Amino acid sequence: MTAGDDADRAGRDPAPAVTRSIRLLEVLAEARRPLTLTELATALGLAKSSTANLCLALEAARMVDRAPQGYRLGLRTAELGGAFAAQFNQVREFYAVCDASEVLRGELVQVALLDGVDALYIARHEGAQSLRIGTPLGSRLPAALSATGRALLSTLDDDAVVALLGPGAEFPALTENSPRTLDELRERLARARERGWALDAEESFAGIVGVAVPLEGWAPGDPQLALGVGIPAAEASDERVTTVAAALQAAAHQLTNPFSAAAGRG
Template sequence: MNKSTDYLVPALSRGLHILELFDAQHRILTTQDFAEQLKVSPSSTYRIVQTLLDLGYLKKVARNAYELGPQIVSRGFAYLAGKELIDIAAPYLNKLRDETSISCHLAVRDGLDSLYIYRAQASQRLSVNIPLGTRLPCHTSAMGRVLLQQLSDIELSAMYQTQQLDMYPSPHPQTLSELKHLLQEEWQQGYSSNRSDNATAIAAPIKNYLGKTIAAINISGADQVMNNPEKFDIAKNQLLKTAQSISQVAPA
């Protein structure tokens, strides 16, 4: 048996194959096109096509005719922008970690979640270690709330009107009104902070040349360190300085 095919998921393979059929010469394809290329009946592609439609990777343009959906574009740009941002921010976050001996992270917003895309982990035993790829609800973390501050009141209301915020215990905001009040308060002070699981994080925005927040960074340490007011202020000031430095060279 060929080990390379032992773990192949046929439906996933067919879904990816469908997406790969689109190119500059084939911007719109039909279910018949999919079936011919996959060498199956049109009915066999139905559930795969519906899944891609529901997830936004395909867009229906006519009966049984499709083009690539918005998720293809947004994910592609998000990857390219995120990679460039990591390359720029990493040296600054590594330096901040070395100067403070406290772990630092970089995150971007993906819907209602903050997505961790870089980590500069401190070597101390009590350091905070958030794995890359971690997703946290924006309203429950310091970096997440920094990322929400970019949204208008209308956008924020639209995004959270159906969300049950009190699923997460206090001190996280329990209502949309509480969340808006906290976002305004943290925006005015220039940083966000959050305490959970015996650790405290302070977060600041990364802005492009237009002043738009494109990411957030944090400095996150154990309460044994961060509960000291003097150490908290030193960490906060160094974080804000680092955020400003990254913002000056951040991608658009």
């Protein structure tokens, strides 16, 4: 076999049907609404007949559902998402630790991990507050703008942050308070490291103040996580923010110590 043959084989997709199926699921996830067969075929750059075959296979596996308006993600995707989160001990213990906390049991608390330059939300504790913000499970926010993302970035040194985001990184203006440059982000990360918790002062959602802390992995190979709470800006007094931050730090301490977590359940 020649070097040219090796290069040709390396450049070929070893499983094009799998790749196309994954892309189809991504398109449905990004759309957040049912898509017709024509819309899916256009997005994938495939013939409608090929797209229909993919949909049939994915429907049989419950990865997609056929609705009157078109195709949407199926229940199996939710099951797999839950299984992904549940493989980490900390996520399994997270709900009990929140319920045992006098502060956090009434708050909307989320768990996120770093996925590229985004904070990806993988678990959510629904507290007694009526607050509902736009970060359902599986959604993401730019790490530079969200409290959970900054808590994750604060575990890296500045050189690693620049390497991850890029030396000329500029961030979208999600609100009028959003930082736009690396220098602005570095200032916020420096304050987060000093305090031990990160703050999002209406920088990812107008009207929402975020507070978050980093959560070290429980077992070797576990990802770096972060715990965060969203507070309505009108209720985000300095006292409440510091109280929530302290409760998150206590929860993070429990969730990095299996014996403490077990005691919290008892």
